[in-house]
Amino acid sequence: MRRVCVVGAGVIGSLYAAHLARVADVSVLVRRPEQAEALRGGLRISGKSDFSASVLAVSEPAELPEFDLGIVATKATDLEAVGERLAGRFAGATMMTIQNGLGAEEILRAHGPWPLISAVTFMSGVRQGDAHVEYELDTETWLGPYAETATPLGAVQGVEELLVAAGLRARAFPDLRPAQWSKLIFNATVNTVAVLTDLPHVSQFAAIGELTDLGHLVRDLMEEGERVAAAAEVELHEDPWEMNVLAVRRGETQAAEGAYAHVPSMLEDVRSGRRTEVDFITGALVREAERVGVPVPLHTAMYRLVRARETA
Amino acid sequence: MRRVCVVGAGVIGSLYAAHLARVADVSVLVRRPEQAEALRGGLRISGKSDFSASVLAVSEPAELPEFDLGIVATKATDLEAVGERLAGRFAGATMMTIQNGLGAEEILRAHGPWPLISAVTFMSGVRQGDAHVEYELDTETWLGPYAETATPLGAVQGVEELLVAAGLRARAFPDLRPAQWSKLIFNATVNTVAVLTDLPHVSQFAAIGELTDLGHLVRDLMEEGERVAAAAEVELHEDPWEMNVLAVRRGETQAAEGAYAHVPSMLEDVRSGRRTEVDFITGALVREAERVGVPVPLHTAMYRLVRARETA
Numbered sequence: 369m370r371r372v373c374v375v376g377a378g379v380i381g382s383l384y385a386a387h388l389a390r391v392a393d394v395s396v397l398v399r400r401p402e403q404a405e406a407l408r409g410g411l412r413i414s415g416k417s418d419f420s421a422s423v424l425a426v427s428e429p430a431e432l433p434e435f436d437l438g439i440v441a442t443k444a445t446d447l448e449a450v451g452e453r454l455a456g457r458f459a460g461a462t463m464m465t466i467q468n469g470l471g472a473e474e475i476l477r478a479h480g481p482w483p484l485i486s487a488v489t490f491m492s493g494v495r496q497g498d499a500h501v502e503y504e505l506d507t508e509t510w511l512g513p514y515a516e517t518a519t520p521l522g523a524v525q526g527v528e529e530l531l532v533a534a535g536l537r538a539r540a541f542p543d544l545r546p547a548q549w550s551k552l553i554f555n556a557t558v559n560t561v562a563v564l565t566d567l568p569h570v571s572q573f574a575a576i577g578e579l580t581d582l583g584h585l586v587r588d589l590m591e592e593g594e595r596v597a598a599a600a601e602v603e604l605h606e607d608p609w610e611m612n613v614l615a616v617r618r619g620e621t622q623a624a625e626g627a628y629a630h631v632p633s634m635l636e637d638v639r640s641g642r643r644t645e646v647d648f649i650t651g652a653l654v655r656e657a658e659r660v661g662v663p664v665p666l667h668t669a670m671y672r673l674v675r676a677r678e679t680a
Numbered sequence: 681m682r683r684v685c686v687v688g689a690g691v692i693g694s695l696y697a698a699h700l701a702r703v704a705d706v707s708v709l710v711r712r713p714e715q716a717e718a719l720r721g722g723l724r725i726s727g728k729s730d731f732s733a734s735v736l737a738v739s740e741p742a743e744l745p746e747f748d749l750g751i752v753a754t755k756a757t758d759l760e761a762v763g764e765r766l767a768g769r770f771a772g773a774t775m776m777t778i779q780n781g782l783g784a785e786e787i788l789r790a791h792g793p794w795p796l797i798s799a800v801t802f803m804s805g806v807r808q809g810d811a812h813v814e815y816e817l818d819t820e821t822w823l824g825p826y827a828e829t830a831t832p833l834g835a836v837q838g839v840e841e842l843l844v845a846a847g848l849r850a851r852a853f854p855d856l857r858p859a860q861w862s863k864l865i866f867n868a869t870v871n872t873v874a875v876l877t878d879l880p881h882v883s884q885f886a887a888i889g890e891l892t893d894l895g896h897l898v899r900d901l902m903e904e905g906e907r908v909a910a911a912a913e914v915e916l917h918e919d920p921w922e923m924n925v926l927a928v929r930r931g932e933t934q935a936a937e938g939a940y941a942h943v944p945s946m947l948e949d950v951r952s953g954r955r956t957e958v959d960f961i962t963g964a965l966v967r968e969a970e971r972v973g974v975p976v977p978l979h980t981a982m983y984r985l986v987r988a989r990e991t992a
Binding site: 561564565566567572580581582584585588651665666668669671672673675676677679680 | 873876877878879884892893894896897900963977978980981983984985987988989991992
């Protein structure tokens with residue numbers, strides 16, 4: 369897999385593209401011609417890594433060279449459009465989806481016969497411009513074969529090796545669902561709570577001293593999610609509450625060092641007046657709960673509140 | 681009851697003071713000397729009524745003349761301080777509390793032996809300055825004897841007559857609890873939903889077409905509140921959901937006429953960086969639910985979210 373195409377050059381797409389450019393031929397497909405233009409001048413990463421990468425950036429699928437691996441790194445809300453742009457092309461490629469929530473693979477699958485790799489990532493960063501990302505958390509990408517396209521595990525391990533060679537942290541799993549669901553429950557909770565309280569992921573998310581403390585709600589939401597996972601026969605890879613406590617502690621250390629607290633992506637979207645990914649995250653959880661017959665009144669409430677908040 | 685003292689000259693206090701000045705001697709006690717100064721130049725009402733009233737305004741309780749009726753119209757969050765300022769004074773007065781939520785009477789009662797009248801009001805307006813209020817909704821004040829101080833119903837009817845003579849709408853009840861609880865459930869729901877969605881009380885609050893529509897949450901919250909009222913053996917005076925639908929429709933008519941949608945007081949507080957009355961509204965409902973053993977997971981979630989939102 370020496371030829372990689374990254375679709376979407378937001379924070380996560382840029383981090384993959386720049387690092388992979390060290391060990392592979394990397395092309396980048398973006399929507400806006402002006403971003404493609406900016407990226408052709410070099411893609412800069414600062415923060416945890418500090419370097420500039422040279423990538424072939426285009427805004428038209430027809431201008432892309434062939435590739436072995438496509439990393440679709442757009443927002444979930446743009447997947448349908450990406451599928452339409454890639455339809456009928458790159459028959460030899462394996463595609464990897466990296467979106468928050470559930471359901472990205474199904475959307476892409478409707479547009480082409482590519483073998484699919486499911487992935488989740490915990491990396492984060494801050495966009496500093498069309499061709500510059502500040503790299504914050506150099507955490508892992510987890511990946512696994514998407515069962516419905518019978519992607520061989522060997523292909524997934526090949527991508528793991530490529531990412532590690534590029535200086536990123538990655539881990540291949542025979543079944544990604546336990547990791548996907550851990551992250552789904554974590555994200556459905558932390559993102560919606562952040563949107564509604566207008567708080568970044570700070571210590572209040574883990575506070576359980578008083579009855580009114582926010583940590584109780586965070587835990588109640590996570591427990592609802594865990595009941596859905598159990599009914600869907602998914603054994604979680606990590607305990608979402610522990611993920612929350614660890615992330616909050618890491619945030620406190622960073623705050624003590626003068627760094628800003630992590631702003632979950634949905635809160636960032638709402639603050640910027642963009643549509644959030646709530647349909648793919650909390651919406652996916654609520655639909656799955658309905659399918660397996662588990663009541664999720666708290667997640668349903670959060671879903672309705674965030675949807676209304678988006679219109680304010 | 682020809683001598684009235686209004687404590688607090690926010691929107692509601694100012695509306696009472698100005699109207700009552702037409703038929704009684706009205707004094708006003710405020711916290712800030714500069715507001716007392718402004719009020720001494722005349723208290724202006726525009727909107728539904730349009731006139732200026734002359735009131736005796738002071739910022740020190742010692743400067744107040746004796747009075748027969750005290751209307752305590754501060755925010756619930758200031759009641760403790762008001763009680764301390766009035767303690768040991770005005771032994772002949774009857775005091776009326778008008779705060780949102782539950783528990784105002786108990787706080788005041790701890791500071792003096794005054795007979796107490798419980799009241800709720802649906803009037804609303806917009807503060808235009810220290811001595812000018814735009815009067816929006818000329819709706820009723822409901823009042824009743826506070827049972828713990830054995831206030832005679834005749835005294836309550838006397839206040840009703842006084843308010844009506846002053847051009848306000850008022851209605852005395854032998855037992856205010858059915859009305860207080862209707863408003864409590866309405867307020868606990870509409871205010872917290874408004875704070876978390878950053879929406880004024882608009883049509884989405886009554887929308888129930890789609891699963892994700894906000895009206896479902898509004899109704900679920902109201903039904904939780906109704907279960908608590910039933911367990912506390914209070915028969916509601918009005919159906920909170922119907923109150924919601926009516927208020928939303930009235931808002932739509934006003935919007936069509938170019939007026940702004942009503943911004944619930946807690947949302948106004950959060951937008952102005954003030955502490956909300958959530959402890960007296962949703963907090964009171966949650967405590968009462970605990971007392972009667974009715975689970976209120978949705979109101980508890982809203983309570984925690986609003987408390988966290990206040991700190992953001």
